[in-house]
Amino acid sequence: MTRYEILAATDGSDYARKAEIAAMKITRSYNIHMAAIYVAVAHKDSEREELVAKGEEVLSRVVETGARMGVDVQKILVGVSMQRMPKIGVRADTIARAILDAAGKYKVHTIVMGGKGESEINPELGSVAEAVVRKARCTVLVAR
Known part of the structure; x- marks a missing residue:
């Protein structure tokens, strides 16, 4: 199994795009x-x-x-169906858990992600980013 030193978590939002570019620059460097x-x-x-x-x-x-930047990026796509989301924050925790599971599986050194996602309305740190930062066993770089 390939080890990925950098794992860029993305949802396509503006903050995620900044994180993607930062991850690619680190990877290339x-x-x-x-x-x-x-x-x-x-x-x-x-x-x-x-x-x-x-x-x-x-x-x-x-x-x-x-x-275009000279970086080979591998794709990881995770689909999760949840019949019920009984409390607020379950969705964010589920996404964070999937990111952290992938980080563990591929022995990732650094997770790079946006400070908030496309559905976040809070101007502070987004719920997924906060959950990843709190629970990660590796370095987390948050792009704002």
Whole structure:
């Protein structure tokens, strides 16, 4: 199994795009391996399929940007169906857990992610970024 020193978590938002570029610059500078992860979490299978399709588009764009920058980016697409989300924050925790699981599986050195996602309304640190920062066993770089 390939080890990725950099894992860029993305949802396609503006902050995520900044994180993607930062991850690619680090990857190119140190000549290391990088992967980008998109986590699609939905209540229904049909919603998840739509989000998985969006994730494919986002990750393909990341790979293309990487190629233009001279960086080989591998894609990790995770789809999760949750029939119920009983309390606030479960979605963010589920996304954070998927990111952290991938980081552990691929022995990632640094997770790079945006400070808040496309659905965040809080101007402070987003809920997924906060959960990843709190629980990560590796370095986390948050782009703002």
